Amino acid sequence: xxxxxxxxxxxxxxxxxxxxxxxxxxxxxxxxxxxxxxxxxxxxxxxxxxxxxxxxxxxxxxxxxxxxxxxxxxxxxxxxxxxxxxxxxxxxxxxxxxxxxxxxxxxxxxxxxxxxxxxxxxxxxxxxxxxxxxxxxxxxxxxxxxxxxxxxxxxxxxxxxxxxxxxxxxxxxxxxxxxxxxxxxxxxxxxxxxxxxxxxxxxxxxxxxxxxxxxxxxxxxxxxxxxxxxxxxxxxxxxxxxxxxxxxxxxxxxxxxxxxxxxxxxxxxxxxxxxxxxxxxxxxxxxxxxxxxxxxxxxxxxxxxxxxxxxxxxxxxxxxxxxxxxxxxxxxxxxxxxxxxxxxxxxxxxxxxxxxxxxxxxxxxxxxxxxxxxxxxxxxxxxxxxxxxxxxxxxxxxxxxxxxx
Amino acid sequence: xxxxxxxxxxxxxxxxxxxxxxxxxxxxxxxxxxxxxxxxxxxxxxxxxxxxxxxxxxxxxxxxxxxxxxxxxxxxxxxxxxxxxxxxxxxxxxxxxxxxxxxxxxxxxxxxxxxxxxxxxxxxxxxxxxxxxxxxxxxxxxxxxxxxxxxxxxxxxxxxxxxxxxxxxxxxxxxxxxxxxxxxxxxxxxxxxxxxxxxxxxxxxxxxxxxxxxxxxxxxxxxxxxxxxxxxxxxxxxxxxxxxxxxxxxxxxxxxxxxxxxxxxxxxxxxxxxxxxxxxxxxxxxxxxxxxxxxxxxxxxxxxxxxxxxxxxxxxxxxxxxxxxxxxxxxxxxxxxxxxxxxxxxxxxxxxxxxxxxxxxxxxxxxxxxxxxxxxxxxxxxxxxxxxxxxxxxxxxxxxxxxxx
Numbered sequence: 088x089x090x091x092x093x094x095x096x097x098x099x100x101x102x103x104x105x106x107x108x109x110x111x112x113x114x115x116x117x118x119x120x121x122x123x124x125x126x127x128x129x130x131x132x133x134x135x136x137x138x139x140x141x142x143x144x145x146x147x148x149x150x151x152x153x154x155x156x157x158x159x160x161x162x163x164x165x166x167x168x169x170x171x172x173x174x175x176x177x178x179x180x181x182x183x184x185x186x187x188x189x190x191x192x193x194x195x196x197x198x199x200x201x202x203x204x205x206x207x208x209x210x211x212x213x214x215x216x217x218x219x220x221x222x223x224x225x226x227x228x229x230x231x232x233x234x235x236x237x238x239x240x241x242x243x244x245x246x247x248x249x250x251x252x253x254x255x256x257x258x259x260x261x262x263x264x265x266x267x268x269x270x271x272x273x274x275x276x277x278x279x280x281x282x283x284x285x286x287x288x289x290x291x292x293x294x295x296x297x298x299x300x301x302x303x304x305x306x307x308x309x310x311x312x313x314x315x316x317x318x319x320x321x322x323x324x325x326x327x328x329x330x331x332x333x334x335x336x337x338x339x340x341x342x343x344x345x346x347x348x349x350x351x352x353x354x355x356x357x358x359x360x361x362x363x364x365x366x367x368x369x370x371x372x373x374x375x376x377x378x379x380x381x382x383x384x385x386x387x388x389x390x391x392x393x394x395x396x397x398x399x400x401x402x403x404x405x406x407x408x409x410x411x412x413x414x415x416x417x418x419x420x421x422x423x424x425x426x427x428x429x430x431x432x433x434x435x436x437x438x439x440x441x442x443x444x445x446x447x448x449x450x451x452x453x454x455x456x457x458x459x460x461x462x463x464x465x466x467x468x469x470x471x472x473x474x475x476x477x478x479x480x481x482x483x484x485x486x487x488x489x490x491x492x
Numbered sequence: 493x494x495x496x497x498x499x500x501x502x503x504x505x506x507x508x509x510x511x512x513x514x515x516x517x518x519x520x521x522x523x524x525x526x527x528x529x530x531x532x533x534x535x536x537x538x539x540x541x542x543x544x545x546x547x548x549x550x551x552x553x554x555x556x557x558x559x560x561x562x563x564x565x566x567x568x569x570x571x572x573x574x575x576x577x578x579x580x581x582x583x584x585x586x587x588x589x590x591x592x593x594x595x596x597x598x599x600x601x602x603x604x605x606x607x608x609x610x611x612x613x614x615x616x617x618x619x620x621x622x623x624x625x626x627x628x629x630x631x632x633x634x635x636x637x638x639x640x641x642x643x644x645x646x647x648x649x650x651x652x653x654x655x656x657x658x659x660x661x662x663x664x665x666x667x668x669x670x671x672x673x674x675x676x677x678x679x680x681x682x683x684x685x686x687x688x689x690x691x692x693x694x695x696x697x698x699x700x701x702x703x704x705x706x707x708x709x710x711x712x713x714x715x716x717x718x719x720x721x722x723x724x725x726x727x728x729x730x731x732x733x734x735x736x737x738x739x740x741x742x743x744x745x746x747x748x749x750x751x752x753x754x755x756x757x758x759x760x761x762x763x764x765x766x767x768x769x770x771x772x773x774x775x776x777x778x779x780x781x782x783x784x785x786x787x788x789x790x791x792x793x794x795x796x797x798x799x800x801x802x803x804x805x806x807x808x809x810x811x812x813x814x815x816x817x818x819x820x821x822x823x824x825x826x827x828x829x830x831x832x833x834x835x836x837x838x839x840x841x842x843x844x845x846x847x848x849x850x851x852x853x854x855x856x857x858x859x860x861x862x863x864x865x866x867x868x869x870x871x872x873x874x875x876x877x878x879x880x881x882x883x884x885x886x887x888x889x890x891x892x893x894x895x896x897x
Contacts, residue, residue: 099570100592141798141828141882164829165504185829187505187765187794208766208843243776244792244832245766278778360592361613361650371648373683387649389592393546393877397802398870423546423877424569424590427649438613465803472798472828476881477546 097479100424102357102390104474105446105483106146110350111154114333117348118312119157122327125317131325134159136182136305138330140168145471146334146352147480152177155333160203162328166193173198180233182305182328185245186211191218194232195225203233205274207245212255219267234259235274235305238296241289242278249296256300272303272325280310281339287319294322310338313347336456336467343455351456353471354446355478357390359408359438362430372419372427376401384430385418388442393423395474396444397463401426404462405454409436412448445470502884505829507762507795509879510851510888511551515755516559519738522753523717524562527732530722536730539564541587541710543735545573550876551739551758552885557582560738565608567733571598578603585638587710587733590650591616596623599637600630608638610679612650617660624672639664640679640710643701646694647683654701661705677708677730685715686744692724699727715743718752741861741872748860756861758876759851760883762795764813764843767835777824777832781806789835790823793847798828800879801849806831808867810859814841817853850875 097103118135126132137158138144143151148168152175155161160180161172166189169181182203183189191214194202206212215234222232236256237246247255259271275293279285293306306320307327320327331337335344335351344351365385371377379385388406392398401417406428408415413436418429430436441449445459456467502508523540531537542563543549548556553573557580560566565585566577571594574586587608588594596619599607611617620639627637641661642651652660664676680698684690698711711725712732725732736742740749740756749756770790776782784790793811797803806822811833813820818841823834835841846854850864861872 098593099572100590101570141880145798145880165506167504185505185765187763188503210843239768241775241780242778243768243770243774243790244827244830248768278775279780358592360590363644363648363653365648369648370646370683373647375646375684385648392874393550395878395880398874422649423873425649438615468828469797469803472880473800473878474880475546475550475800475878 096481100358100360100389101477101479102355102394102444103479103481104145105354105356106150106480107350107352107354108150108154108482110335110352111146111151111333112157113350114335114352115155115157118329118332121312122317126321130321133324133327136160136162136307136326136328137333138162138328139172140164140184140330141472144330144334144468145474147482148172149175150480150482151333153482160326162330169199169202173200182235182326186214190214191221194218195221201231201233201269203235205235205237206255206259207237208247209251209255212258215259215268216262219262219265223267231269233270233272234263234268235272238273238275238293240275240278240293242276246275252296253300256297256302260300260302270303272305273297273300273323274305275323277306277308277311280308280316281314283315283319286311286314286316290320290323308338313337313339313342331468334467334471340457340461343457345453345455351446351453353456354448355390355444355474356441356446357388357444359386359436359440359442360389360425361387362434362436362438370419373422374420377419377427377429379418379429381432383432384434386415386428386430386434386436386442387425388428388444389425390442390444391422391424391426393475394478395470396421396426397465397470397473400459400463402462404459407443407448407452407454408434409440409442410449412443412450412452412454414454501886505763505765505794506882506884507760507799507849508884508886509551510759510761511555511885512755512757512759513555513559513887515740515757516551516556516738517562518755519740519757520560520562523734523737526717527722531726535726538729538732541565541567541712541731541733542738543567543733544577545569545589545735546877549735549739549873550879552887553577554580555885555887556738558887565731567735574604574607578605587640591619595619596626599623600626606636606638606674608640610640610642611660611664612642613652614656614660617663620664620673621667624667624670628672636674638675638677639668639673640677643678643680643698645680645683645698647681651680657701658705661702661707665705665707675708677710678702678705678728679710680728682711682713682716685713685721686719688720688724691716691719691721695725695728713743718742718744718747736873739872739876745862745866748862750858750860756851756858758861760795760849760879761846761851762793762849764791764841764845764847765794765830766792767839767841767843775824778827779825782824782832782834784823784834786837788837789839791820791833791835791839791841791847792830793833793849794830795847795849796827796829796831798880799883800875801826801831802868802870802875802878805864805868809864810867812848812853812857812859813839814845814847815854817848817855817857817859819859
């Protein structure tokens with residue numbers, strides 16, 4: 088992969104993650120085009136909430152922000168992230184997915200700008216009513232508040248159950264009618280968005296819950312955007328939320344992001360710290376977890392479970408070795424600070440070479456994160472967000488993302 | 493658990509980890525006593541390297557430092573951590589486990605104090621020789637350098653193979669004889685330290701590699717300290733390294749740390765964000781991964797895989813609910829920001845209650861981290877070090893650790 092600029096890699100024995108911000112921009116455009124193509128000629132094109140929760144799915148919220156100026160709004164889960172995004176200069180709407188622990192005085196801060204919040208239960212509706220009362224007496228100071236009422240749906244985790252939904256919505260609607268809220272809308276999550284039939288059943292349940300109530304809809308998730316969702320969800324999609332796809336992974340296993348036309352934004356890399364020959368029959372690693380079946384070379388790579396690589400990756404996982412990204416299997420248990428790979432009897436790699444745990448090797452060869460995830464029975468989002476603070480995130484724009492754009 | 497001071501918990505919907513620094517001090521004393529009791533009357537008691545790599549096994553290096561002033565030295569893997577510990581006022585020895593990416597000029601910094609480094613290969617021996625040459629001309633500026641030569645042993649990852657070990661050691665020994673190094677010693681890692689027979693075989697191989705060479709030995713790890721190691725390793729233990737035990741977990745599954753007399757230092761906690769009834773047969777969570785077998789109540793807890801909880805915990809995992817720490821099973825897939833538990837048909841917990849993912853509930857009830865680790869096929873150290881930057885670490889001293897001390 089040729090870089091626009093030569094990124095400065097961290098010194099020492101630790102790993103890093105390259106974040107290709109141009110890939111994130113490309114993926115946002117991909118989502119926009121997809122949503123646009125499914126909107127009818129006369130219908131309004133849904134707006135996109137770009138989801139940057141969990142430090143932008145582990146990509147670094149400030150890296151992601153620099154790539155997402157074209158989004159209609161950003162979606163987070165913590166109040167701190169709202170404040171951070173405003174401090175970084177984001178002026179468009181922000182959707183805060185949880186009001187838990189937030190008080191009416193927090194919401195009075197005028198620097199919050201156009202804030203959208205989600206009401207999940209009656210205490211939160213009451214908190215918003217108290218906010219409205221204070222804000223009414225203090226017009227110059229209040230932020231502009233949009234409220235989305237969450238329907239519990241199939242997840243059974245947060246939001247109003249069907250029998251409570253209507254009364255909660257109408258209480259908030261009354262505040263909007265009195266000019267105290269900007270807008271009140273309907274929000275849900277799909278539990279099984281990848282399957283069109285299941286998605287349709289959930290959609291119908293959501294339409295029944297909200298039947299006869301005015302207001303816009305906010306729904307989505309990447310699963311629904313990958314599949315037949317954009318066509319199916321026309322009635323319920325003034326706003327669509329999208330996270331996973333923005334970072335270049337697919338929600339439709341076994342199809343990968345690149346197979347859909349997305350560009351992976353993260354490449355997780357580390358150094359080859361040693362290369363050594365072991366004889367057939369010799370064991371490697373803690374617990375003698377790997378036995379060489381032939382004379383071979385074992386490479387030690389400077390990344391381990393203390394950086395967020397799942398320990399179970401060793402049983403079926405592979406990494407890309409060196410500049411050209413030759414795919415080699417892990418060999419022996421992942422340790423806290425390093426992992427071992429079987430470089431085979433005739434390795435071309437040398438100590439110091441870059442090893443790619445997922446994403447693109449220096450020459451552009453790709454190991455899709457979905458493949459790594461499948462090898463340890465998890466999902467791309469869990470690998471990305473599971474990286475610890477010991478992995479620096481380094482912005483880098485690749486030639487691949489330029490070609491793709 | 494009654495606290496000496498009421499810790500300020502983070503607001504909002506996110507989790508936190510309590511770090512009981514007094515427990516870490518207690519565990520260090522436990523290790524010291526154990527090592528002392530195995531040393532003969534006339535033999536010297538080994539000194540202890542307290543391992544604080546990976547942000548003190550995820551406990552926060554500054555929290556750990558405040559508890560470890562009684563250690564003989566601290567052991568890290570990155571040069572940055574050496575600098576940090578010196579800035580924090582640690583004046584005793586530091587063992588840096590990897591010289592990878594470190595240059596001779598880095599080592600000239602006099603503020604590094606009494607630094608111990610590990611030589612793994614010939615380029616590193618050459619770097620140390622260059623350092624010695626410069627330092628010789630610049631006596632006032634150099635740090636005091638101790639070098640440990642690492643024997644590859646059974647791990648087959650880092651360190652010198654048996655046939656190269658002797659010449660590397662003698663090259664460095666010559667520098668020490670010329671007064672340019674403080675000391676040169678022998679260092680290894682045990683691949684299977686939990687089993688006394690395997691440990692003994694590895695010990696004999698290490699003695700053979702170092703046969704006839706003078707100098708102190710540095711070995712250990714928690715596995716060797718839990719089991720019969722302290723007695724077995726007398727000849728090879730001027731310095732013993734210890735990590736896992738300091739934080740209160742055992743290396744001898746299925747025995748837990750508390751069963752050995754250790755006090756767990758970390759309690760991972762989050763809030764109960766919602767409680768709702770579901771009918772028998774209803775599914776919960778993404779992918780309809782859990783089906784209620786009876787009418788029950790599902791609780792949603794504000795912690796997920798984006799904080800470092802393994803996704804696979806849901807299949808066999810439990811958490812402690814509320815002040816009294818009632819043990820309840822997970823129900824449905826762990827999501828990025830939350831997880832769900834089955835509170836049963838008659839829950840006493842309320843929204844806002846503290847839920848303990850591992851460690852101690854507020855009343856002191858313990859869920860050993862080893863049990864959580866077993867439920868998701870991993871180890872305590874992987875759970876601790878796998879916490880992401882979205883989990884604040886909060887120092888708190890518990891009544892339990894006071895009683896134990």
